[in-house]
Amino acid sequence: MIHRIDVRVIAPVRDTEVTDRVADAVHNLFPNAELVTEPGRLVADAHSMEQFSERLYEQEILDSARKAFFRRADDDGFAFALKKQAAFEGVINFAVGNPDELGDIEVQVTVHDPDVEAFIDHVAPPTEEGRPVDPDDG
Structure with missing residues (x-):
C-alpha cells in the first residue's frame, strides 16, 4: 500500500543548546527529514515514518504510540510531542503534559492517502x- 504523508517536525532550540545537537535528535527519529534552521527552532519535513515505526516496535511501545496519535487526530492527520532529551539518545518518549525546559519536539503528520486511522494502524x-495483531492470523 502506498502512503502519501507529510511530516513536519518542529524542534525548539534554546540559547543553551547547540543547533547541530538538536538536528541530530530530529534525525535520530526521522533520518530522511530535510532540516531548515529558523530563529529559535528547527523545522524539518519528511515523507515517511518507516524508521519511526521500526523504533516503536523495537521499544515495544505500540500501544503508547496509538494513544498519543489518536489523542490529537482529526480527518487530516495527527500530531504528537516527543521529549527532546530522549530523542538525543535515539529513543522515542512521548511528551504528555507540560514540556520540559528544553521544549518538546512537535510532530504534525498530514495524511493524504490512505485515511488517518489506516495510516496509524500501519505505523x-x-x-x-503487547504483541502486534496481524489481521491475517484470525
Whole structure:
C-alpha cells in the first residue's frame, strides 16, 4: 500500500543548546527529514515514518504510540510531542503534559492517502497482550 504523508517536525532550540545537537535528535527519529534552521527552532519535513515505526516496535511501545496519535487526530492527520532529551539518545518518549525546559519536539503528520486511522494502524498497529495483531492470523 502506498502512503502519501507529510511530516513536519518542529524542534525548539534554546540559547543553551547547540543547533547541530538538536538536528541530530530530529534525525535520530526521522533520518530522511530535510532540516531548515529558523530563529529559535528547527523545522524539518519528511515523507515517511518507516524508521519511526521500526523504533516503536523495537521499544515495544505500540500501544503508547496509538494513544498519543489518536489523542490529537482529526480527518487530516495527527500530531504528537516527543521529549527532546530522549530523542538525543535515539529513543522515542512521548511528551504528555507540560514540556520540559528544553521544549518538546512537535510532530504534525498530514495524511493524504490512505485515511488517518489506516495510516496509524500501519505505523503502530493494534496489539493484544503487547504483541502486534496481524489481521491475517484470525
